[in-house]
Amino acid sequence: MTYEFDFSVVWDNIGLLLDGALMTLQLSALSMVAATIIAVVTLQARTSRIAPARWIAIGYIEVIRNTPFLLQLYFFFFGLPSLGIRMSPNTAALVALALNGGAYAAEIMRGGVASIGKGQWEAGFALGLKPLQIFRYVIFTPAMRAIYPALTSQFILLLLTSSIASAISASELTAVAQRLDSVTFRSFEIYFIATAMYLIMSSIFTRLFNLLDRILFSYPIR
Amino acid sequence: MVRIFGLDDFILLLVGLQWTVLIAAVAFVGGAVGGLAIALCRVSPKRLLRLPAKYLIEIFQGTPLLMQLFLVYFGIGILGINVNPWVAISVAYTCHASAFLGEIWRGCIQAVPTGQSEAAFALSLSYRHRMRYIVLPQALRISLPATIGFLVQLIKGTSLASIVGFTELMRSGQYITNATYQPMIVYGVVGLMYFALCWPLSFWSTRMEHRMAAASR
Amino acid sequence: MHKLGKATRRTMLGVITAVVTAGMIPTMASAGTLDDIKERGTIRVGVLGGEPPWGFTDAKGQPVGVDIDVTELLAKDLGVKPEYERVIVTSRIPTLLTGKVDLLVASMGMFPDRAKVVQFTRPYVANVNLVVASKDKDISDYKDLAGMRVAVNRGNVIDIAVTENAPSDTQILRFDDDASAVQAVLSGQADAVGLAIFPLKMLDESNPGHDLESKIVVNNQWTGIATRKGDKEFNEYLNDFLDRIEESGELNEISLRWLGSEHPEFPSSLPEIPFTTDQ
Incomplete structure (x- = not known):
């Protein structure tokens, strides 16, 4: 068996890989924002008094959480055109990621809201806070503080999940790596460096989220 | 040569489903052993055990499963170890599961109130006995919902084995699509199969979580 | 660099160390x-x-x-x-x-x-490799692919040929197999698809209504x-x-x-592709 390592193909094509990484960053950052909005709307529906809205929200959450992302991607890219909805690979990837993240984030937020007991309102009221102040200091911030770690790790997961979008020909980092692999046959070297790039990107996000955590949720509440 | 999606294809998907279940099962059992070791290292008083476990978890949680698969799958071959792809895939998923379960269980071990451990210490139980009889049994109970939740992630994650060419449920679906050109029917059935496998587990996990939350209130 | 955390720097160092060590693993001998x-x-x-x-x-x-x-x-x-x-x-x-x-x-x-x-x-x-598109598309050469979306099976010969020859504003969509690429064109997500001649014949059987036809012969392979x-x-x-x-x-x-046909006369050699080896 013969295998000689040769990382030169990686350095020769580092520009392409960096372009791919930039696309991955854009895709994941946008889907994080979109997922948050979708999650808030879903949470409203999930806790709504209108039964059909609840059913739709539950159905959406359960289907997304119990089927592979790869399958969801296929559905958005190959399935929706038969209903007349046509998206480019990158858009389809973004929509699939946002809907995937939205379902998980909605469940996480539901847990956070549930963790705030009724007593909180009453306590805030007893302290003579105005309703808006109660919401801000006694409800929203503690709830966000409770869900923040779970929510942000879900966001990191979104960044990592975006690698699967290569299956519908989106032009992110994994797709670039696979393309380079298919013309240079240096699989291990290319995937090794691509993996390192993902690791760096996820550490950057982690550190950014930690920084935000310290600014937004540190005691005492300002 | 072209065929219509029929009973034989459905059976072929069931065979693929078997492999999906088998990979997930092997990775889950292997990951439980590896995960316990990592979790114990992670909460160990010794820095030399704590740090490597921490970095291992960081690397696995900071990189895509697809990349981990590629690297372990081809890396094993490069190291000169000749194993069949099924073993290589199992090793890759076991590593992945070990790191994730290790981190989940670390959290659960640390969630056991410190008073428990202190009381055991006061009774002059050794570190091993404290872990074995006091902390771990309680941590196990706390960890069940998250552990089952991860099992669902693992089952869905096995679909990526198709990308290195391993024939599990997703790949079987692709083969049938290539021979029938009926992707919507085939992937619809594939999706239902994953759902049938994952949903009961998700449901169980959520129900346990709610019960525990209610009990602790 | 100094703005990154300690852990990131350590992780990066680990990555670099691993790259260097990996490069030092000696070549393994080839056995019979x-x-x-x-x-x-x-x-x-x-x-x-x-x-x-x-x-x-x-x-x-x-x-x-x-x-x-x-x-x-x-x-x-x-x-x-x-x-x-x-x-x-x-x-x-x-x-x-x-x-x-x-x-x-x-x-x-x-x-x-x-x-x-x-x-x-x-x-x-x-085998004969083709670029295939619906009848109403006016394509006879790579340059006609300008501005079009062409679906291919990632890394195969057609991918390489289209990447090399098509105008720069051609959008090449790369998939993991033929079926996904064909699906892309059938669902209107792509304008043309790179396909070999036999899968195209199969498509005639499976989707009799399709109007795909051969547009460019990429090569005889x-x-x-x-x-x-x-x-x-x-x-x-x-x-x-x-x-x-x-x-x-x-x-x-x-x-x-x-x-469905006899095999052609095989060449006894191909330029730059040795059939035999001295080692």
């Missing part, structure tokens, strides 16, 4: 594959699992196709049992090079860049068996085996069964 096969009693063959009619999966889950029929003859000739490993287009060369299989009978088009990393045998089958480099004994044996099944008419039978 033929001896290994006979000793083991099985031959491990990389075949495609989802690319009819070359290598695909029947309704019972068994691998079938041109490549599988050739492999069965090979195994019989060696007196060993074949052990099939499904590969996809992008994973086949790594699977061979990392020693997971003894050889690839995986519809491998014989091209100079591939010949640099693997050892080809003489060809055993021919010779397909050979691939092994790792530096194994003269194995290479000579395989060439001899292919000569013998051509002469006996068995290769023709396979061609008639799957492709």
Whole structure:
């Protein structure tokens, strides 16, 4: 068996890989924002008094959480055109990621809201806070503080999940790596460096989220 | 040569489903052993055990499963170890599961109130006995919902084995699509199969979580 | 750099260390594959699992196709049992090079860049690669692909040719197999698709309503068996085996069964693609 390592193909094509990484960053950052909005709307529906809205929200959450992302991607890219909805690979990837993240984030937020007991309102009221102040200091911030770690790790997961979008020909980092692999046959070297790039990107996000955590949720509440 | 999606294809998907279940099962059992070791290292008083476990978890949680698969799958071959792809895939998923379960269980071990451990210490139980009889049994109970939740992630994650060419449920679906050109029917059935496998587990996990939350209130 | 946390710096350092160490692993010596096969009693063959009619999966889950029929003859000739490993287009060369299989009978088009990393045998089958689009599309040359979306099977010959020859504003969509690429054009997600002639014929059967037709002939492709480099004994044996099944008419039978026509006259050499090796 013969295998000689040769990382030169990686350095020769580092520009392409960096372009791919930039696309991955854009895709994941946008889907994080979109997922948050979708999650808030879903949470409203999930806790709504209108039964059909609840059913739709539950159905959406359960289907997304119990089927592979790869399958969801296929559905958005190959399935929706038969209903007349046509998206480019990158858009389809973004929509699939946002809907995937939205379902998980909605469940996480539901847990956070549930963790705030009724007593909180009453306590805030007893302290003579105005309703808006109660919401801000006694409800929203503690709830966000409770869900923040779970929510942000879900966001990191979104960044990592975006690698699967290569299956519908989106032009992110994994797709670039696979393309380079298919013309240079240096699989291990290319995937090794691509993996390192993902690791760096996820550490950057982690550190950014930690920084935000310290600014937004540190005691005492300002 | 072209065929219509029929009973034989459905059976072929069931065979693929078997492999999906088998990979997930092997990775889950292997990951439980590896995960316990990592979790114990992670909460160990010794820095030399704590740090490597921490970095291992960081690397696995900071990189895509697809990349981990590629690297372990081809890396094993490069190291000169000749194993069949099924073993290589199992090793890759076991590593992945070990790191994730290790981190989940670390959290659960640390969630056991410190008073428990202190009381055991006061009774002059050794570190091993404290872990074995006091902390771990309680941590196990706390960890069940998250552990089952991860099992669902693992089952869905096995679909990526198709990308290195391993024939599990997703790949079987692709083969049938290539021979029938009926992707919507085939992937619809594939999706239902994953759902049938994952949903009961998700449901169980959520129900346990709610019960525990209610009990602790 | 100093703005990154301590852990990130350590992680990066770890990555760099690993890269350097990985580079220092010495080259592993190549052993006689033929001896290994006979000793083991099985031959491990990389075949495609989802690319009819070359290598695909029947309704019972068994691998079938041109490549599988050739492999069965090979195994019989060696007196060993074949052990099939499904590969996809992008994973086949790594699977061979990392020693997971003894050889690839995986519809491998014989091209100079591939010949640099693997050892080809003489060809055993021919194929025609096309760019296909619906009848109303006005395409006769690569330049007509300007502004269009072309779906291809990632890393195959058509991908490489279109990437090289199409205008820069052509959008190339790369998928993991033929079916996804075809699906992209059938669902209107792409304007044209790179496809070989036989899958196109299959499409006529499966989707009788489709209006796809051949637009550009990318190339006539010779397909050979691939092994790792530096194994003269194995290479000579395989060439001899292919000569013998051509002469006996068995290769023709396979061609008639799957492709509906006799195999063409094979070339005795191809520029920059050696069929044999001195090492």
